[in-house]
Amino acid sequence: MEGTGERPISSEPGSVVAEELRLLARTREALAEARGPRRGARPDGEGLRALRDAWNTAGEEDRPALLAQMHEEQARLERAREDRFPDPAAPYFAHLRVRVAGRTRDVMLGAAPLLDGKRGVTIVEWRKSPIAEVFFSCEEGEDYEIEVDGRIIEGKVEERRLLTFEGGALASITVPGGVLLREGDTWRFEPRAWAPRLVDPTSPRRTPETRNPFITLDAEQQALVDREPCAPLLVLGSAGSGKTTVALHRVAALRRRFPDVFPAKRMLVLVPEPGLRRLSERILEGLAVEGVLVRTFEDWIRAEARRVFSWLPHHEPPDPPFAACRLKRHPALFAAIDRLIDEDTSALARKLDRLLGFRGALRKELEARNEPILRERLQAIEAGLARETPGEKGRLLCEALAEEQDKLARVRGDHRRLVGDRALLARAVEASEGDLPAGIVEQVAAHTKQQLAMTSEEAYAHVDADRLATLDGRTLDAGTPEETSGTVDVEDYAILFELLYRRTGAGATKAGTLSRYAHIVLDEAQELAPIELRVIGRALDPQGSVTVAGDAAQRIDRSGHFRSWEAVMEALSVRSEPAFLETSYRSPRPVVEFAHVILGAEAPAEVPRAPREGADVLRTIVPGEGHAAAVLCEALRQLRADDPYASVAIIARDEPSARAVHEAVARGMPCRLVRDGDFSFGPGIEVTEVSEVKGLEFDYVIVPDASAKVWPDAPDHRRALHVAVTRAMRRVWILSPGEPSPILPSQ
Numbered sequence: 068m069e070g071t072g073e074r075p076i077s078s079e080p081g082s083v084v085a086e087e088l089r090l091l092a093r094t095r096e097a098l099a100e101a102r103g104p105r106r107g108a109r110p111d112g113e114g115l116r117a118l119r120d121a122w123n124t125a126g127e128e129d130r131p132a133l134l135a136q137m138h139e140e141q142a143r144l145e146r147a148r149e150d151r152f153p154d155p156a157a158p159y160f161a162h163l164r165v166r167v168a169g170r171t172r173d174v175m176l177g178a179a180p181l182l183d184g185k186r187g188v189t190i191v192e193w194r195k196s197p198i199a200e201v202f203f204s205c206e207e208g209e210d211y212e213i214e215v216d217g218r219i220i221e222g223k224v225e226e227r228r229l230l231t232f233e234g235g236a237l238a239s240i241t242v243p244g245g246v247l248l249r250e251g252d253t254w255r256f257e258p259r260a261w262a263p264r265l266v267d268p269t270s271p272r273r274t275p276e277t278r279n280p281f282i283t284l285d286a287e288q289q290a291l292v293d294r295e296p297c298a299p300l301l302v303l304g305s306a307g308s309g310k311t312t313v314a315l316h317r318v319a320a321l322r323r324r325f326p327d328v329f330p331a332k333r334m335l336v337l338v339p340e341p342g343l344r345r346l347s348e349r350i351l352e353g354l355a356v357e358g359v360l361v362r363t364f365e366d367w368i369r370a371e372a373r374r375v376f377s378w379l380p381h382h383e384p385p386d387p388p389f390a391a392c393r394l395k396r397h398p399a400l401f402a403a404i405d406r407l408i409d410e411d412t413s414a415l416a417r418k419l420d421r422l423l424g425f426r427g428a429l430r431k432e433l434e435a436r437n438e439p440i441l442r443e444r445l446q447a448i449e450a451g452l453a454r455e456t457p458g459e460k461g462r463l464l465c466e467a468l469a470e471e472q473d474k475l476a477r478v479r480g481d482h483r484r485l486v487g488d489r490a491l492l493a494r495a496v497e498a499s500e501g502d503l504p505a506g507i508v509e510q511v512a513a514h515t516k517q518q519l520a521m522t523s524e525e526a527y528a529h530v531d532a533d534r535l536a537t538l539d540g541r542t543l544d545a546g547t548p549e550e551t552s553g554t555v556d557v558e559d560y561a562i563l564f565e566l567l568y569r570r571t572g573a574g575a576t577k578a579g580t581l582s583r584y585a586h587i588v589l590d591e592a593q594e595l596a597p598i599e600l601r602v603i604g605r606a607l608d609p610q611g612s613v614t615v616a617g618d619a620a621q622r623i624d625r626s627g628h629f630r631s632w633e634a635v636m637e638a639l640s641v642r643s644e645p646a647f648l649e650t651s652y653r654s655p656r657p658v659v660e661f662a663h664v665i666l667g668a669e670a671p672a673e674v675p676r677a678p679r680e681g682a683d684v685l686r687t688i689v690p691g692e693g694h695a696a697a698v699l700c701e702a703l704r705q706l707r708a709d710d711p712y713a714s715v716a717i718i719a720r721d722e723p724s725a726r727a728v729h730e731a732v733a734r735g736m737p738c739r740l741v742r743d744g745d746f747s748f749g750p751g752i753e754v755t756e757v758s759e760v761k762g763l764e765f766d767y768v769i770v771p772d773a774s775a776k777v778w779p780d781a782p783d784h785r786r787a788l789h790v791a792v793t794r795a796m797r798r799v800w801i802l803s804p805g806e807p808s809p810i811l812p813s814q
């Protein structure tokens with residue numbers, strides 16, 4: 068890029084404004100020229116040229132169709148050209164002035180690039196360009212090095228400014244020590260920093276030693292831990308009130324006091340996410356408990372199902388439809404299972420009726436013709452009917468069932484029918500009383516059909532294996548809709564156990580048995596569906612006990628099947644009055660109060676007690692994602708200096724948002740994108756999504772995407788935001804790029 072040839076900007080506000088306005092004017096000129104006349108875009112596409120040629124040689128009858136195609140192509144080209152240009156109303160959001168090889172250069176950062184050497188205008192894409200990284204990672208006056216096309220380029224940052232626009236006009240410019248704000252035709256200087264100072268001034272800095280402090284349980288918690296070993300325990304309470312702590316301390320206490328009744332191998336801790344699995348393992352380790360199995364529910368039931376139903380396919384679909392997950396976990400599926408079993412039983416009853424009718428006919432026949440073969444048949448039937456159990460019908464039914472002793476094959480057939488038979492699926496929809504949409508039947512049936520279809524490897528089993536090998540070593544169906552073939556959904560495992568139980572009254576097949584435990588901890592139990600809870604209940608020894616911990620306000624499972632805690636305990640086949648923990652230990656008072664308001668109508672009547680004071684929740688609104696990235700990097704850089712051993716979680720709404728934020732922040736500083744619970748539980752910056760952080764905690768929590776678009780006002784978004792902010796042990800920062808989420812309390 069060429070230098071502007073202008074004097075470096077002085078700190079005098081007028082000259083800064085004048086220079087930015089000049090740059091803007093030049094940019095708009097460059098933009099107008101680059102975009103060209105709006106109508107009649109140049110026919111620069113190959114496709115359009117080909118269509119024009121075809122038009123010249125086409126007969127009259129083909130021309131209308133060709134014309135339509137040409138219009139379409141033209142529109143496509145125009146769209147493509149439009150998309151590549153910056154928005155004239157706000158063409159960039161940042162200005163970087165660097166000195167490279169003795170020359171000064173101005174680089175603007177925006178969503179779309181623009182280059183006009185003649186006018187000295189360079190706008191780079193902030194997400195991709197190497198020079199944009201300098202803006203995010205360096206202070207004014209710092210030297211930098213970047214790699215461009217394999218070459219190292221060195222330079223020095225001279226100026227770094229963030230800009231905002233309102234109604235197409237420049238509205239603010241950051242300058243050292245503050246910001247210049249336009250007010251009508253004049254500009255005013257306001258002393259304030261770009262980004263808020265996140266450090267919590269009320270707590271001492273973290274040191275490596277201040278992690279994992281030893282906890283003394285309060286009297287209420289201790290009483291729960293000391294409960295009768297065989298009594299079930301339901302422990303409820305708001306976020307951070309110590310539910311996990313109590314559940315795991317109870318495991319330690321049972322191990323310590325009754326090692327023979329509760330051997331480690333016969334104790335199971337089930338959690339919803341891998342992050343909480345790892346944290347629970349660490350806490351148990353801290354309590355000197357070894358050998359207790361800690362699993363996510365999915366991992367546990369997958370392993371159980373694969374052992375008991377050895378014929379199961381080995382793969383789960385990479386991207387299963389939400390409809391299947393929703394219906395398969397819905398309590399209304401029980402109605403479909405009932406019908407499936409009933410239909411089968413009535414088929415057997417019909418068979419029996421025929422048999423009884425046959426006996427009557429045989430008797431009459433024998434009276435008429437006294438033939439030995441008829442006598443033998445009648446004797447055989449009567450012998451069968453006369454065996455000692457109450458009621459002929461019931462006995463015959465049992466016999467008929469016993470005939471089909473291969474229960475395994477039966478469960479397999481039942482399962483295929485249940486998830487593939489439209490009439491049975493429709494029964495579930497009907498039983499849901501409007502909760503499940505009618506269209507879900509078709510979606511699930513189609514998904515099942517695809518799952519039962521042969522994979523390409525099976526279909527082409529007769530072809531040489533090396534001819535079937537793909538270049539990237541993946542399966543033939545990978546990345547195609549056929550990759551669902553030959554798979555089983557994770558939700559099917561609980562259904563299979565339910566069917567097995569209905570058929571056999573037990574959880575065993577020839578291949579294996581559902582494991583049994585002397586004690587099971589169920590953490591974040593609000594996330595489990597009744598059909599899943601029933602399997603867990605059956606995995607409990609008859610004398611075994613269970614600790615259930617949860618908080619209905621934190622349920623973020625998208626399929627939303629939680630009804631009540633009574634229903635949870637009933638599905639587990641245990642009874643216990645709930646115990647409530649009243650004190651929020653994790654977060655300071657301002658965070659607890661903020662999180663309470665976020666819940667809206669679902670908030671409990673009382674704000675949880677929070678004995679610890681702390682810093683206010685910070686809130687920042689910026690015009691867009693580019694600004695958000697710049698402000699985030701600035702604030703994090705400062706936080707790293709202020710509290711270097713702190714753990715910082717940037718918690719986005721979902722995975723795509725977490726990826727985008729990570730990509731942006733990683734331009735400015737080291738940070739990790741965390742998936743599958745791979746948290747460090749130590750100092751550093753980690754970017755993740757809400758569903759990953761259930762049950763976890765971090766010193767600082769940043770919600771980086773708190774806009775109306777990403778967090779609309781709906782109960783599930785409210786609960787998810789509540790979960791995100793209640794992870795904070797010190798401070799919360801809510802950053803809204805664009806219009807803030809309506810969930811946020813008014814300031």
Ligand SMILES: Nc1ncnc2c1ncn2[C@@H]1O[C@H](COP(=O)(O)OP(=O)(O)OP(=O)(O)O)[C@@H](O)[C@H]1O
Pocket residue numbers: 282283284285288304305306307308309310311312313618621652653761762763764793
């Ligand atoms: N009696 C106590 N005194 C001090 N700190 C405690 C006490 N009980 C629990 N804590 C701490 O409070 C934090 C939250 O505890 P825990 O994770 O058990 O809460 P939770 O109710 O399971 O939270 P969530 O619902 O968010 O999963 C932890 O850091 C824990 O060490």
